[in-house]
Amino acid sequence: MLSLDAPLVAVAWLYIFAKTWRADYLPWISYIALALVVWVIYVTDRLLDSSIQDGTGGRFESRHVFHRKHAKLFRIAAIFAGILAMILVIGSMPMRIFENAGLGIILVIGFFALSVNSSTGPNDIPYAKNVMAGLAFGFGTSVIAFVYTAFDWWEFVMSPQLVCFAVLCVLNISAIDLWEHAGRSSDPEVKASDELALTLPLTLLGGSSIYFAARDHELATRPFFYAILTGAALLHIINRTRSRFSMDALRVLADVALLIPFVVFLAASKS
Template identity: 35%
Template sequence: MARRPLWIWPNLLSLDAPLVVLAWFWMFKQVWLVKYHQPSLPWFLALTVWCIYVADRLMDERLAELDTGRTTARHRFHRQLRNPMKIGLLIGGLGAFLLMAIQSRGLLLYGMPVLLPVAAYFAVSFYDAGRGVSWFKNILAGTAFAYGTAIGVHFRRERSIWDLALSPEVVVFAGLCMINMIAIDHWEASPGDEEEEETREFHKVILLILLLVLVGACYWLALRAEDFTLQTHKAFYLSVMVGAGCLAFLALLRHLFSSQSLRVLADVAMLVPLPFFYWLLVDYGIIEFGELGWNLNQPDSAVVEIAGGG
């Protein structure tokens, strides 16, 4: 087995997605001023995401072995360590089940709709393997990831599932997730995956247009959020803009990076908004530097007004 650089191991072990989901879970908790959730909830979410990613990569590896999918570093890794990863998936699945058992029944029922895009994603992945950039598959994946990340926090707001579906914060985050996944597919596509170089350039242009639209939407939402009592929503939208900007930077300068580097940097682009969001919360006086969240003693009137903005 060839020696691999340390920076690629989080991606190979599927630890990148749980890190991203925990980061944005915390951000949703701050932007919606949720005072409490079950302590095991973020770990249940992270472990569930890890299991889904490992299962997806094992399926991708099997399809790649049958020459119906692409061969990337993570495909080769899961092929070489197929049995250990299957054992890890079994243990992780058991752990996720045990954590699920201690969640509230109301939360589990509230989160049921997220299973639909997850199931659809696996179905599309199986039948659409090896066909280059799959836009529909990435839309499903981005939707499932974004709403799965936010649903546990939103449940504590005691609002309907339709309020979650139409939440501007979740919609723009879902857009960022979709574009991130489309970009990864685009960057990992080998020359044989696309018919012509013109098609690859077309995908690049579409990617940049989508990022521009997302930045414009977030900028407009950030301007609207200036009227709220607290600036958590504004900080959130500006942070999504930072993530979109990082992806645009990678799209424009992709020729400077290897496909493996781009895959890891795409994950970094999803994590960069976290320190930026934190810095904005400190700058706006919402939290003190060194605190891990907003003050639980925040006046209820302020909480009600800012929560009403989402």
């Protein structure tokens, strides 16, 4: 309800990226700044969704009702959080963050543009918006770790770690829409199609993580790909057993599927 899930996931994976890429001197302010930025974006998105649905007579979900009910407080808090994040970034982070944040800003703008101009109906799945959101989240989380490394731009953008995490984020976000879409339909073919739309890419992502882990003979990035594999496997399990849970429970479980990999990463790193 308070939009704290996404910042928590972002901070956990920033730690994973920092340790994987040996950016061990990443200052704690970086985690706070990332959490604030992600929180502001998610609150703004939920307030925007509430406004759009209110104008179109759309169906409100519990998180939208809560944000709409407390819209004034959320707006004030988002403004203060945004100002604080800007102060922390400008005052404490290297100039390299400004040189490399452009793509993230473009992705966020694209995400909000799709949110405002999307004409999808209640039975449509906003794939373009979900892809943009996943890419923005993946890039924004990892770029902070990147600026404290010696990698060049293309080495960062094309890194298997960033690509796999961004894909995991896209699938995590899309899973909610697919589950809602399947739940609204009584057609067995639609339900099967929605399940396959998630199962196939999750399987490919899991296979890719195993491949990249096996290629790393120095074991430096294996814990990272074990974490990706764990996230993909958990989403797959939730997808296959989704009929046992309510939509609110599925939303929580989708977040858990991105947080448990943090524990797996810590355990794999120590071993």
